[in-house]
Amino acid sequence: MTVGDTFKLFILRHGQSELNSENIFCGWIDAKLTEKGKSQARHSAKLIKQYSDTNNITLPQIGYTSRLVRTEQTMDVLLEELELGHHNRIITTDTDISEELHDIGLRGQIPVFQTWRLNERHYGSWQGQRKPKVLKEYGKEKYMYIRRDYDGKPPKVDLNLEMVQEENDQGSSTGYDFKEPNRRLKYVSEEIANELLPESESLCEVVTRLRPFLNDAILSIARKNHQESCVIVGHGSSVRSLLKILEGVSDKDIKDVDIPNGIPLVIELDRRNFKFVRKFYLDPESAKVNAQMVRDEGFEKNS
Numbered sequence: 001m002t003v004g005d006t007f008k009l010f011i012l013r014h015g016q017s018e019l020n021s022e023n024i025f026c027g028w029i030d031a032k033l034t035e036k037g038k039s040q041a042r043h044s045a046k047l048i049k050q051y052s053d054t055n056n057i058t059l060p061q062i063g064y065t066s067r068l069v070r071t072e073q074t075m076d077v078l079l080e081e082l083e084l085g086h087h088n089r090i091i092t093t094d095t096d097i098s099e100e101l102h103d104i105g106l107r108g109q110i111p112v113f114q115t116w117r118l119n120e121r122h123y124g125s126w127q128g129q130r131k132p133k134v135l136k137e138y139g140k141e142k143y144m145y146i147r148r149d150y151d152g153k154p155p156k157v158d159l160n161l162e163m164v165q166e167e168n169d170q171g172s173s174t175g176y177d178f179k180e181p182n183r184r185l186k187y188v189s190e191e192i193a194n195e196l197l198p199e200s201e202s203l204c205e206v207v208t209r210l211r212p213f214l215n216d217a218i219l220s221i222a223r224k225n226h227q228e229s230c231v232i233v234g235h236g237s238s239v240r241s242l243l244k245i246l247e248g249v250s251d252k253d254i255k256d257v258d259i260p261n262g263i264p265l266v267i268e269l270d271r272r273n274f275k276f277v278r279k280f281y282l283d284p285e286s287a288k289v290n291a292q293m294v295r296d297e298g299f300e301k302n303s
């Protein structure tokens with residue numbers, strides 16, 4: 001099979017965020033990118049460009065992000081570096097996006113669809129807490145079970161508490177506001193569409209919410225429009241979910257998969273039947289090192 005026979009998904013976990021850099025569980029907290037995160041996004045663009053030039057592939061003409069700002073910023077940097085011109089962000093709650101795409105297509109801009117279905121896993125009451133502290137509280141086995149097992153799930157968040165900045169909250173050294181954005185303000189479209197947003201999630205639940213968007217939007221659009229590629233910026237858990245679905249990773253094996261920040265992963269699907277062909281990182285050495293660092297988060301000061 002040649003490169004031209006496959007549909008390519010360029011999949012990226014957002015660059016380093018302000019809370020990643022502080023070893024804090026982030027989940028649906030809307031942390032921004034650090035300078036390092038932005039430079040990872042620029043580097044990713046170079047890798048995608050090189051790969052596309054070498055293999056004579058048109059650069060992606062459509063993008064997908066979550067509703068969290070760290071994926072939006074990563075996509076902005078990426079498309080700017082790829083010199084793909086202006087793009088049009090569309091918040092969607094639909095899984096069938098063909099009509100929206102038709103309207104945008106007529107305006108000749110690269111569409112970037114933003115969906116809560118690509119959000120990071122909701123990390124429940126662990127959100128905003130430092131990883132070493134949670135590890136100490138729960139112990140290694142439970143900590144890793146909740147972080148990586150397919151069914152592992154943190155306790156629910158108390159949204160009433162989370163929305164309010166507590167007076168004695170120590171905060172992070174960057175002065176970042178730890179609280180999840182008020183859903184009534186940020187997730188207006190989702191509220192209107194009666195989407196049931198989570199208060200904590202397992203990876204299994206992320207797979208369930210992401211699968212319809214992957215099949216009915218991303219892959220359906222690719223099929224109908226004979227696309228060569230697309231670019232998706234997600235999070236550790238949404239990228240693991242994409243791999244789980246597309247590659248068919250087992251419930252047991254998915255616990256050993258860790259996703260590095262800001263290194264493009266290419267998944268190739270056969271264009272005739274959209275079945276998985278192969279996957280590879282565009283910078284495999286750094287991907288390996290960084291994935292191990294992600295796995296070890298929390299352990300540094302406690303081992």
Ligand SMILES: O=C(O)[C@H](O)COP(=O)(O)O
Nearest residue numbers: 024025026027120147236
């Ligand atoms: O939400 C977070 O804190 C991270 O993006 C994912 O954290 P994890 O690697 O501990 O699952």
